[in-house]
Amino acid sequence: MKTSFLRIFAILMILIGICALLYPIVGNYLANRDRSEAIDQYNKEMKHMTKKERDKNIELAERYNQAIYDRQQGNGSQIPIDYNGFLANQNVMGTIDIPALKISALPFYHGTSYKTLDKGLGHFEPSSIPIGGKNTRSVITGHSGMKNQVLFSEVRNLKEGDIFFINILGEKLAYEIESFEEVLPSEVDRVAIEKGKDMVTLLTCTPPGINTYRLLVNGHRIPYNEAVKKKVVRRNLLSYQVIVLASLSFCLVLFIILWLLYRHYRKQIATENKKLVRRYRKKLNRLVKVIKLLFVGLLIAMVGVLCYAIYGFTQMQQNAEFGEINVGEQQELYTYNADKILKGNYDERQIRSVNVADYSEALGSFQKNVNEWGIGRLVIPSVSIDIPILSGLSNTNLLNGAASYRQDQELGKDNYVLMSHNLVGASALLTAIDQLKKGDKMYATDFKTIYTFEVTDNKVIKETDVDVIKKTPSEQLTLLRCEGDIGTKYRRLVQGKLTKEVLVKEATNQELDQVRVTKNSQSDGTMIPDNPITYKSQFGMNLASSILSDPVQTVVPLFLLLLFPIIILGLLR
Incomplete structure (x- = not known):
């Protein structure tokens, strides 16, 4: 009785x-189903809209967009703009497609009220209506990190060059992503119209769950025929949904197979044929042993x-160890x-908050990036800093x-x-620059000197203290990084005065060793000939970053697989 209760409790x-x-x-499926009904209604209304009604809406949108542009230029009139007059009798304003995220016909509505954003995307009222045209910039907003809806949770995975489409009034407009920005909620001017451009910006909170900043995904208009020819690269292949459903499906299939085998063996054991009973009892024992070995194997694999x-x-x-740099006999580098x-x-504006997954990905292109943008080297021995200077x-x-x-x-x-x-x-x-003390030496080279x-100086400043990055009459080096976790408004500042400079061609071996450069042979412009990041290290870093940045995607399948043999053994007892 006690065993039966524990089994029921465990299964529950x-x-x-x-x-x-x-x-x-x-939750996301149900939300998509509700949106599908709204989209079906929208498509019916578009289908039955007369040319006169369509032209009237286009004219209204153009007047609205012109008024928004004039107002941003400081010469707009104070006459109220009829925002709600555009598609006044319709619930949905338009839809958006993002092929790289497999988003199709996601509706956006008038305004950005809480109620609107709870059911889908919203059009930011002080921005242009997304019908295209010069001197327009529409802003479409959506939540990230909601428990029961995906919406814009995955837009941060997009890359420059990816395409998205706006469907409105029967037209399909194509936009190519040109940049990403992270801004404070108060920096509304960062989504202002850029003169002569036709743009759409996708806006969401970041980091998800913290929401300190707003992520802007900026796209510019390109010809539709050009957009549809571009290759689509999926940016969300390993989404939460894929991971969970794949893990559960695998466990379910394996469970069915083992359960059918178990039922078959039990049925044969129940016969009166003693020879048959002995044979299938051995098979049943082997089945239990296999399941136990599966558990041990999965446990070892998980560890x-x-x-x-x-x-x-x-x-x-630690920083990537990239060895000495050959600057060339005549400092050709x-x-x-x-x-x-x-x-x-x-x-x-391109600077955004990052996580360990971004760092791991960046290290994967360390050699290529340094060879492409490297213009020097910074070495601070007292805190073991040795990194490239990049333009x-x-x-x-x-x-x-x-x-x-x-x-x-x-x-x-x-x-x-x-x-x-x-x-x-x-x-x-x-x-580690916070550990630097006054008088500590910092060495830097541009491969010539x-x-x-x-x-x-070593102190914490506010991000608004911009005087520290201005030009000065004296020669100095300024190092800056964020102070604190994501969303911090503080910066760590280290400054140092120039005390010595020597040409590489006149430097002693000791001075060359300080910045780890050599001048043994002619340089072809390559800073790092061999990749310092091995495949083994890169794979380990990718795995670690996956667990740290999104533990569910890694831990859930391992946990389910580990739990599976325990469930089977419990049921077979």
Whole structure:
């Protein structure tokens, strides 16, 4: 009786756990079903809309968009704009398709009220109505991280060059993603119309669940025929839904097979044929042993995965070790800097918050990125920092080394500013600069000259203290990173004054060793000839970042597989 009760209780707990895993999937399905009904109604209304009604709505939208543009330019009239007059008798304003996320006909509605965003996407009223045309920028908003709906939760996985479509008034408009930005909720001017452009911006909260910032996914209009020819790359193949359903399906199929075998063996054992009973009793015992071995094997595999993830995590705690750099007998490597600096992207708007998964991905392209954008090397012996200096503020640069802040800055002259992302809990990049003391040495080279700086200041500042990045009459080095976790408004600032400079061609071996450069042979412009990130390390880092950034996707299948033989053994007893 006690055993039966425990078995029932265990099965009940397992069913509750499975229901909890399926809740987000079922909730999203029901929400999509409700939206499908709204879309069907919208399509019917579009089908029966007369040309006169359509032209009237287009005219109203154009007047509205012109008024929005004029108002943003500071010369708009104060006459109220009839926003709700556009498609006034319809619930849905339009729909959006994002092929890379397998989103099709996701409706967006008038306004961004709580009630509107709870059922789908919303059109930001102070922005253009998305009918296209010059001097327009429509903003479509949606939630991220909701328990029962996906909506815009996966737009952060998109990449520059991906396509999305706006379907409105029977027209299909194509937009190509050109940039990502993270802004504060108060920075409404960051979605202002850009003169002469036809743009749509997808807006959502970030990071999901914290919602400190707003993620802007900016797209510009391209010809529809050109858009449909572009190759679609799926950005959400390993979504929560895929992981959970695949794991449950595998367990269910295996359960059915083992259960049928068990029932067959039990049926044969129940016969009066003693020879047959002995044979199938042995088979039943072997089946139980196989299930026990399956449990042990899965347990070992799970421990192995976790150990490998720990190994990957330790690899992420340190900067990539890329050895000495050959600058060439005549410092040929320096001659490549000018072109890299000229091509660098120094737009601060592209900087966004990152997580360990982003860092792991960036390390995967470390060699390529450094060879493409590397213009120097920064070494701070007292805190074991040895990272490349990279031109431009791309997020990949900020995750692979110290990124140069301005195009016109020059190492050894006025204020040379370097930045990097901060990874809480890791010791990579510029994380350790908070340990620097006054007088500590910092060495930097542009492959022509070796500069020595002495730390003069180390403090925490607010992100609004922009004077520290301005040009100065004295030669100094400025290092900046975030101070604190995602969403922080504080920055760690380290500044050092220039105390010495020596040309590479005149440097002693000791001075060359300080920045780990050699000048043994002619350089072809390659900073790192061999990839310092091995496949083993990269796989471990990817595994660790997956567990840390989204533990459900990794732990759920392992947990279900581990739980499966326990359930079977409990039922077979």
